[in-house]
Amino acid sequence: MTEVRFTVNGTAQCVEVEPRLTLADMLREECGLTGTHLGCEHGVCGACTVLMDGLPVRSCLVFGVQAEGAEIRTVEGLAAADGTLNVLQRAFQAQHGLQCGFCTPGFLMLATWLLEQKEGVDEARLREVLASNLCRCTGYQNILAAVRVAAQEIRVWREG
Amino acid sequence: MRSFQYSRPSSLTAAAGEMGGLLAQDPDAPAAYLAGGTTLLDLMKLDVARPERVIDLSALRGELGHVHPGATELRLGAFARMAEVAAHPGVIADYPVIAQSLALAASAQLRNMASLGGNVLQRTRCSYFRDPSWAACNKRTPGSGCAALGGVNRAHAVLGTSEHCIATYPGDFAQALLALDATLVLAGPQGSRTLPFGSLHQLPAATPHRETTLLPGELITEFVIPARAWTRRSLYLKVRDRESYEFAVASAAVALDLDGDVVREARIALGGVATIPWRAHGAEDALRGLTLTETLAWTAAENAFAAARPQTHNAFKIDLGQAALMRALLQAASLEIRP
Numbered sequence: 486m487t488e489v490r491f492t493v494n495g496t497a498q499c500v501e502v503e504p505r506l507t508l509a510d511m512l513r514e515e516c517g518l519t520g521t522h523l524g525c526e527h528g529v530c531g532a533c534t535v536l537m538d539g540l541p542v543r544s545c546l547v548f549g550v551q552a553e554g555a556e557i558r559t560v561e562g563l564a565a566a567d568g569t570l571n572v573l574q575r576a577f578q579a580q581h582g583l584q585c586g587f588c589t590p591g592f593l594m595l596a597t598w599l600l601e602q603k604e605g606v607d608e609a610r611l612r613e614v615l616a617s618n619l620c621r622c623t624g625y626q627n628i629l630a631a632v633r634v635a636a637q638e639i640r641v642w643r644e645g
Numbered sequence: 646m647r648s649f650q651y652s653r654p655s656s657l658t659a660a661a662g663e664m665g666g667l668l669a670q671d672p673d674a675p676a677a678y679l680a681g682g683t684t685l686l687d688l689m690k691l692d693v694a695r696p697e698r699v700i701d702l703s704a705l706r707g708e709l710g711h712v713h714p715g716a717t718e719l720r721l722g723a724f725a726r727m728a729e730v731a732a733h734p735g736v737i738a739d740y741p742v743i744a745q746s747l748a749l750a751a752s753a754q755l756r757n758m759a760s761l762g763g764n765v766l767q768r769t770r771c772s773y774f775r776d777p778s779w780a781a782c783n784k785r786t787p788g789s790g791c792a793a794l795g796g797v798n799r800a801h802a803v804l805g806t807s808e809h810c811i812a813t814y815p816g817d818f819a820q821a822l823l824a825l826d827a828t829l830v831l832a833g834p835q836g837s838r839t840l841p842f843g844s845l846h847q848l849p850a851a852t853p854h855r856e857t858t859l860l861p862g863e864l865i866t867e868f869v870i871p872a873r874a875w876t877r878r879s880l881y882l883k884v885r886d887r888e889s890y891e892f893a894v895a896s897a898a899v900a901l902d903l904d905g906d907v908v909r910e911a912r913i914a915l916g917g918v919a920t921i922p923w924r925a926h927g928a929e930d931a932l933r934g935l936t937l938t939e940t941l942a943w944t945a946a947e948n949a950f951a952a953a954r955p956q957t958h959n960a961f962k963i964d965l966g967q968a969a970l971m972r973a974l975l976q977a978a979s980l981e982i983r984p
Contacts, residue, residue, distance in 0.1 A: 487651055503648065504648075504649060504650070504651030504699065505646045505647070505648055505649060505689075507686070526690060527687055527690065527691075528683060528686075528687055528754075528755060531752070531754060534754055537757075540728070540757040541753055541754045541757060542754050542757055542758050543683075543754045543755065543758070545686075546682060546683050546686045546687060546755075546758065547682060547686070547758065548651075548679070548682060548686065548701075550651060550653070550701065551679075551682060551701065551703060553653070553703070595753070595754070598753075612889070613889055614753050616752070616887075616888070616889035616890050617752030617753050617754060617755075617889070617890050618752075
């Protein structure tokens with residue numbers, strides 16, 4: 486067993502894990518944060534995307550022990566403490582950016598990172614970045630629309 | 646996934662020393678270095694890679710994570726992440742084929758984790774190699790045969806194949822390095838050395854399980870890419886089954902030095918079509934000293950695939966690869982290069 490110290494959504498964590506445990510399983514099993522979903526478990530679908538030191542990663546392709554000292558952000562950190570949804574979550578709801586919702590945490594975290602980029606978001610960048618995650622329900626157009634609307638609302642959208 | 650022992654040495658010296666100690670006890674010690682992990686974890690989950698000891702190199706990112714574009718050469722630490730290098734303004738401006746090959750690879754999440762050193766060492770995507778339920782794979786189990794030869798081989802190689810293996814080298818960055826005559830800096834239990842990038846990958850021949858010329862326990866610490874007359878007129882063209890987040894079906898890294906319309910020097914490396922990153926020397930020779938026209942570009946492209954040997958399902962890769970190379974050459978020639 487190996488001790489790992491890191492933070493999740495600003496809260497310090499210290500867990501003892503087997504080195505073969507993935508970051509996704511560590512978040513779900515050791516930290517009780519089951520908002521991060523596991524789809525393919527091979528780095529293909531992106532459902533397990535979390536932010537690690539500010540960057541989106543596939544948490545199924547990262548060992549938990551690699552998170553030593555890292556700041557992790559998960560979908561549980563997006564809404565306010567009282568449950569109020571943030572701008573991006575509201576846009577997903579309003580634009581019907583989800584149906585079954587399984588892929589949604591991954592898309593939300595990927596889009597959270599995209600919206601935080603200082604260069605802003607245009608249509609080409611939006612499509613290139615979101616192409617890395619899979620959704621079997623929506624046909625993607627409503628997910629693109631949700632992120633576009635959120636980007637416009639927080640004034641980081643750039644007409645291409 | 647099988648259990649393994651884990652360690653995180655604090656320096657390059659400590660990591661190489663640890664691996665050296667394991668190999669001294671057992672030259673075939675099932676030990677692996679872990680960098681970004683995006684290939685290793687995947688192969689461990691598939692039970693294709695079975696290390697009993699994993700040496701995590703995370704601590705080396707501090708000393709070997711640099712991106713230094715200079716006037717005479719570009720130096721890249723092997724632990725720099727793909728995304729950092731792809732987005733670096735100095736790399737984009739002066740070594741465009743490097744930046745493009747990285748930006749067009751994988752997905753945003755993978756580019757954020759994957760290291761440069763790990764990227765060039767990534768294993769083939771051959772579905773028979775990646776699935777141990779297929780007994781026949783000379784790369785996975787030497788001497789067991791090759792299921793791809795009589796199987797579904799649309800994605801397999803047409804260049805550099807042997808009767809023992811037709812698995813495609815999957816990467817993009819390696820072709821850029823090969824075209825620009827990069828040099829590797831290596832470190833390991835026996836000390837450090839340099840190696841021309843073109844000498845890293847080995848043809849499958851009769852030993853497809855041996856993929857590189859790295860010595861036991863050796864790891865890549867740095868890439869050195871010289872700035873030459875053709876470096877800035879360079880690009881990476883990648884053809885794939887969908888527009889984003891997919892491996893190359895055919896790709897070309899090209900770099901040209903032109904005198905007007907006349908080719909003074911050309912550098913060409915092909916991806917998606919060969920068992921290793923594939924330098925097309927013959928095509929380069931076919932261009933040198935001549936005026937670059939569509940006809941000449943096509944002649945060079947035909948030359949590049951003259952030795953191609955298609956399998957049942959992948960003959961289209963010859964036409965596609967030739968067209969990709971021709972388009973890459975003509976696009977490179979039309980680039981406006983600032984003085």
